[in-house]
Amino acid sequence: MKMNLSNRRGFMKTAAIGTLPLSMVELTFADPQQNFSFAHISDSHIQQIKGTKFVNNWDRGLIRAVAETNLLNPKPDFVVFGGDLAQLGKKEELDHGAEMLAKLNYKTYCVLGEHDYYLDLGAYWSELYGPHYYSWDHKGVHFITLNSILTYDKWTFERWPSDMQRMLEMAGLDNPNGSPFMVGEKQRAWLAKDLAGVDKNTPVVLFSHSPIQKIYKGWNFWTEDAEEVQALLKPFANASVIYGHVHQIQYNQIDNISFNAVMATAWPWPYPASYAQAKSFMPKLTVPMNRANPFFERDATGWQLIDMDNGRAALDYNLYDNTNRTVAYNPKTRQPEDRMFQSPQNRVSPQTHF
Amino acid sequence: MKPKIYGTVVTLFILGLFGVYMLVPTLSADEFTEKDVARWTEEFMSVVDKGRVLWGSGELGKNGVACGQCHPNAANTHPETYPKFQQQLGRVVGFRDMVNWCLQHPLEGDALDINGPEMVALEAYATYERRGVALAPGKH
Ligand SMILES: [Fe+2]
Ligand SMILES: [Fe+2]
Numbered sequence: 001m002k003m004n005l006s007n008r009r010g011f012m013k014t015a016a017i018g019t020l021p022l023s024m025v026e027l028t029f030a031d032p033q034q035n036f037s038f039a040h041i042s043d044s045h046i047q048q049i050k051g052t053k054f055v056n057n058w059d060r061g062l063i064r065a066v067a068e069t070n071l072l073n074p075k076p077d078f079v080v081f082g083g084d085l086a087q088l089g090k091k092e093e094l095d096h097g098a099e100m101l102a103k104l105n106y107k108t109y110c111v112l113g114e115h116d117y118y119l120d121l122g123a124y125w126s127e128l129y130g131p132h133y134y135s136w137d138h139k140g141v142h143f144i145t146l147n148s149i150l151t152y153d154k155w156t157f158e159r160w161p162s163d164m165q166r167m168l169e170m171a172g173l174d175n176p177n178g179s180p181f182m183v184g185e186k187q188r189a190w191l192a193k194d195l196a197g198v199d200k201n202t203p204v205v206l207f208s209h210s211p212i213q214k215i216y217k218g219w220n221f222w223t224e225d226a227e228e229v230q231a232l233l234k235p236f237a238n239a240s241v242i243y244g245h246v247h248q249i250q251y252n253q254i255d256n257i258s259f260n261a262v263m264a265t266a267w268p269w270p271y272p273a274s275y276a277q278a279k280s281f282m283p284k285l286t287v288p289m290n291r292a293n294p295f296f297e298r299d300a301t302g303w304q305l306i307d308m309d310n311g312r313a314a315l316d317y318n319l320y321d322n323t324n325r326t327v328a329y330n331p332k333t334r335q336p337e338d339r340m341f342q343s344p345q346n347r348v349s350p351q352t353h354f
Numbered sequence: 355m356k357p358k359i360y361g362t363v364v365t366l367f368i369l370g371l372f373g374v375y376m377l378v379p380t381l382s383a384d385e386f387t388e389k390d391v392a393r394w395t396e397e398f399m400s401v402v403d404k405g406r407v408l409w410g411s412g413e414l415g416k417n418g419v420a421c422g423q424c425h426p427n428a429a430n431t432h433p434e435t436y437p438k439f440q441q442q443l444g445r446v447v448g449f450r451d452m453v454n455w456c457l458q459h460p461l462e463g464d465a466l467d468i469n470g471p472e473m474v475a476l477e478a479y480a481t482y483e484r485r486g487v488a489l490a491p492g493k494h
Contacts, residue, residue, distance in 0.1 A: 047418060267423065291430075
């Protein structure tokens with residue numbers, strides 16, 4: 001049986017609170033083919049100041065994620081980058097980010113974020129990374145990436161006097177002139193066709209930039225056609241959505257679909273509940289990340305090592321300047337849970353956001 | 355001799371002040387109309403709006419980063435908790451001190467005049483986004 005980094009850490013953490021270590025749970029379900037790991041890095045927001053000068057803080061986040069991922073032993077099978085490589089979609093930013101990402105020693109699959117897209121509608125990003133949505137199979141798991149940050153055509157094509165204006169309007173997270181993210185009809189038709197050929201017992205993992213669920217529209221922690229996409233995943237015994245954009249730990253279970261958000265390498269975002277003027281729908285299951293300490297530049301940022309355990313995802317959050325977290329699918333309760341903090345009596349004060 | 359002259363000057367000064375006020379045709383100090391309130395609110399909101407623009411501006415610091423990049427709707431700034439002990443600065447500071455810390459570090463810029471119009475506008479915006487939340491000075 002394959003024993004990797006995550007299992008070892010999981011063993012230590014779960015042993016401390018008296019539940020079964022993952023390595024023993026695995027024995028019961030063992031199907032070694034679907035057990036492997038990959039890394040997930042997201043939201044580096046590489047930002048040009050002028051010429052060859054870029055915001056150092058954001059550069060450091062991505063450089064560190066790449067360097068640490070390269071040190072993993074055993075090695076992950078591949079890396080996913082979850083979108084928002086650039087801050088304003090500029091060629092200079094995408095090139096600078098791509099140069100840092102290219103240092104990864106592994107095959108890298110990229111997801112498109114709104115910050116990569118709304119300047120030239122993903123044209124330059126495509127020159128670097130190819131199609132905006134695609135799928136592949138790996139060790140018995142079917143993987144998909146979608147471009148989930150599209151929006152209404154009227155907003156994209158008719159509203160703004162310049163491409164840069166459009167980019168800036170979408171880049172402001174709280175901008176009331178923004179527009180809700182969506183996957184759109186064309187991609188949903190593609191997805192339906194793509195999934196038609198996949199056995200319903202094959203684990204399916206979908207990577208998107210936006211959540212494919214509705215959490216808070218004001219900051220686009222939201223996908224307008226989330227329910228339609230979820231419906232396409234519904235026939236599968238085992239489906240996961242792993243998304244970026246929110247720069248924070250979130251997780252949820254809707255029917256058969258597990259949802260997990262990843263951290264940014266650039267900066268953390270507040271939980272929507274800390275904005276006092278609006279209602280939001282944070283999944284109750286989520287035990288939040290710690291409140292960030294701004295005096296530590298890399299606090300509340302990080303990257304993920306994701307363990308596929310019989311096709312179910314266990315996310316090891318490698319949090320710079322903070323205690324690591326592990327959120328893993330629990331086959332008993334059939335939902336993702338934090339291995340350490342899920343039970344209310346195990347929560348710590350920094351997890352309280354206000 | 356000296357104190358007496360001083361006293362006289364003060365008396366004359368106070369009389370002078372009253373004199374000026376008596377000449378201005380206005381209501382008494384504790385009377386104001388709905389129209390006044392509307393104008394004051396408008397004045398306040400114009401400063402809030404100015405603050406919102408500054409909050410989203412890459413020009414405030416020197417690296418193009420804006421406050422709103424990490425703090426959409428000024429969330430996670432907690433103006434209601436200041437003044438408070440900021441463990442990393444080792445003393446009790448005001449909200450404006452923390453704004454200046456952010457300008458100097460993540461934004462790699464210079465501190466603003468602590469009582470200048472830009473700082474007042476930033477504070478007005480952040481506080482307005484937090485309206486309705488109970489004051490909690492000192493809260494971490
Ligand atoms: Fe992002
Ligand atoms: Fe994003």
